[in-house]
Amino acid sequence: MSAPNRYAFHVIMQRLSPAPFVRPLALALVGALGLSACSLVPKPEPDPALTALYQRAAADATAAADAADPDTEALRSGDAQELKGEIERLCGHYDDGSVPSSCDVTATDAGSVDTSTPATTQILDTIAQVPQESLPVVVPEFVDLAARGATLPALHSADLSTATNSTMKKEELSQDVEALTEQLKQEYALIYGLGVALAFADSDLQQRVTDAIAQHREIASVLEASFPAGTTAPAPEAGYSLDQYTVPADAATAAQFVDEALADRAESWAATASTAHAESWRYQSLIIAGIVAQEQAG
Template identity: 35%
Template sequence: MKRRLLSLLLLPLLASCSVEMLGPRPNGELVALADQAHATDRADDAAELEAEIARLCGTHADGSVPTSCSYTVTPVEPADAFAVTVDAVDEVPAASRDLLARQAVALASGEADPVTLSEAAATQARALLDAEYAHLHGLEVAQAFHDVPAPLIDASEHRIHALRELLAPSGDVPVAAPGYAVSGDLQPADEGFVAALESAREARWLRAVSDAQDDAWRAWVARTT
């Protein structure tokens, strides 16, 4: 009787060990990115990626990460951080794409290379151009009430020019509307209007990086953002 009870008591303990051993595993693509971040001395990016690995794995009730999901740095040969990140955006879980899009934009440098647009990319580009016309209009209206930094105007004009040039071969290049209505709680005269415009624009371009369906277009958007 005692032996039978002992064996019954052992079963849950052994089962719990098996669950832990067979528990969640770190996402392989995020692990590879974290290893690359360490290899290229990007401590902040590595910390964000490690936090994302843990977030996807989940935690025990006490907040600890399952043993099966612990991350240990593996030394790797450094690679082009921007290219590696851009390539990985559509390989990681959907919930992690915005993080990688943001890191890709932060890593982007230099002029965007010309790219042949797929129909899906062209549709995205037209939407970005329409939104950029409205953004520039908002900045220009705000100049009557605020000291709008000239670089913000210049950057918007640059994005408009770049998008028009990119779309020209398609023969379908949107033009600016005669005027734009202001939506939202803030009006051009309000404090914070320009900051809200910029925040919305940044979010829009980051979403385009995240949603892009091919890496060449994604890299172009990240560099033009």
Template identity: 30%
Template sequence: MNKLLAAPVAVVLAVSLAGCTVMDIVGPRPNREIMALSRQAAADGALDGAYGELRRFHSQQLIDEALRLCGTQPDGTVPSSCDVDAAELAGAELPTAESVDNLVTATIAAAGRVPAESVDVVVAQAIDAVAVEEVDLESVGLTEVADEAAVLRARELLLAEDQLRYGLTFALAYADDGLRGRIYDLLEASRERVVALKALLPESSAQSPEQIDTPAAYTFREPDTEPASTEEAAQLVSDLQRGLVDQWRLAAAQADNDAWRRDAIYFAAHAQRV
């Protein structure tokens, strides 16, 4: 009798599940790569100071990203199959990252495996982690940029650095002592990036120190305008710096090869730390 019933039951199940996938039956699961990064961030969160605090925030941010990827049910709640216990992650028995360089290396590897829509989150975390401490640009440029797309992007960023310095020279005319010191710091930091970036490009030896120190003339890009007061100069400096940092962060997120992504992460961290 059991054998006779088995076939009809199997047919009924086959029919009822014909339009379903395994995900329809058991529900979605948190992205494994995102959760692996979250566990590592939670482990790093055991460290003291600003770095540990940042990594604890990163762990929760990655949990939120995993939940976002899971989607929501018709009532707006996250599927129970995607439940993530942050406390459990905090107790993950993982060693802390030995160095921020290791974190960057892990991020670059993960960027090729996480969903495309999550790459910017993952890369942004690496940039912020590098920026916690002083950024040494000797960490970049282990090999010359040879990929055509990367060379083009690097040259675009050289232009952005030149435009930053050009705008800062206008702000100097209306700067008070405090703002003047800020501008000089930004100019020096930009020069450091330009020197390091040109060293990565083909035929960089043709660039003279004078060409690096003297930015070409550009028109202001909307909505930036030439300042006419100390307040306007301060606003221009803030807008120029924020815009440059955004460009570097975008370059790191959109990089299409590992070597250029690594360099862009360090350049972005260097720019936002000033």
């Protein structure tokens, strides 16, 4: 995700609620009960999932600096900075803007951080533990890494059944099913549009479009299999309007359509992954967001 798009994505997706404040009640209790009461006031702690991701990003940045890889160093340094800021935001701050000492996180010695697996794998393994409101910070990190060619796991269907997700709020599970429905409709529309583009594609574009059609048919198939019992997957329409994009009419406009449509899908899947609730839906939508980011990168 490019820097401008990533900034816009954060602005759109970041929740509007202010960061929690470490003040009035806790400070009042200390003042009223004396220093001995300090042990009664809970100390905010940094989120462990975000802390692990922060330390990994910092270790990657250090390794990239040692390897004279400025692009990766800049990317991972930026990731580490954003993750640290999110950790501190969740912890809260005092009236003077300082962060409680219990919320301090530091980058550990790079050699002590496990980097044996790709950073994208660590994010996928951690995504279920990431706070809901922090997903708009973590998802763009994953998408950027995927766009740089990270290996992604195979697609699998999500389990959105009430039995598996019995501890979830019903409205959250319903929101996931609604997102699943909308994304499947969008995949159908993309496949249709790619078929139109293929009719006008030149030899340089044909393989890219053919590969994209196969990829998104697989995505659609996985999404169809993700609908829980009692719900019905939408069927593809006979045709779709392409007016929101450059309509293919020759080789040049066909190429432009493919670029625009894949960019739109990449943004849409990143937004969906950033609002997913159920663990398997988070995992699946994040992988698809990575896949489409790789397609967009070419």
